Amino acid sequence: MVGRLYEQFPHLLKYFPGSHHCIVEIAQHIKDFIASRVEEHQENLDPSDPQDFIDSFLLCMEKEDTDSAFDHNSLIAIVLNLFFAGTETTSTTLRYGCLTFLKYPQVTEKVQEEIDQVIGKNRLPELKDQANMPYTDAVIHEIQRFSDLLPLGLPHMVTEDTSFRGYFFPRVLICSFF
Incomplete structure (x- = not known):
């Protein structure tokens, strides 16, 4: 809430006491940290093997002209x-996930079994493992579906007319991209 007010009225809020004064300082520390990570990525960039979003963005920066939106500040x-x-969506998903696993131990066992079969116990999971773990993927999506990740953000709705336990849920077009 304070962040939104600060964005809308930065000159007015400087006259009010409170913790909002440190927001700019904290944000600058985080930006400095991100800038240092970007510099590390630039030093270790392998154009034939981008490792993450930052690498991909840096490669786009190299390809684009100087008036492009692909610049250092945008990154x-x-x-x-x-x-x-x-940060918020991950912590909320983890919180609801833990609660779900406590409430439904049979789901926990199936997820653990699938993880052990696909990944094993001797390596970290990779994105490519997701395709081989449909049950775990479905559980994560179900947790995100019923959790309150974005209470005032994106609407939850069905993508097609659906009947469930005697109730009818019509597909509703909210925006043209749905």
């Missing part, structure tokens, strides 16, 4: 936005 701003957006 830092995007990573900052991803960091803040991802």
Whole structure:
């Protein structure tokens, strides 16, 4: 809430006491950290094997002209936005996931069994493992579906007319891209 007010009225809020004064300082520390990570990526960039979003963005920066939106400041701003957006959704998903696994131990056992079969116990999971773990993927999506990840953000809705336990849920077009 304070962040939104600060964005809308930065000059007015400087006259009010409170913790919002440290927001700019904290944000600058985070931006500096991200900038240092971008520099590390630039030093270790292998164009034939991009490792993550930052690498991919840096490669796009090299290909684009100077008036492009692919610039250093845009990269830092995007990573900052991803960091803040991802922090809340990840922590909420983990919290609801733990609660779900406590309530449904049979689901926990099936997920653990699938993880052990696909990944094993001697390596870390990789993105390519997702395709071989349909049950775990479905559980994660179900947790995100019923959890309150974005209470005021994106609407939850069915993508097609659906009947469930005697109730009818019509597909509703909210925006043209749905």
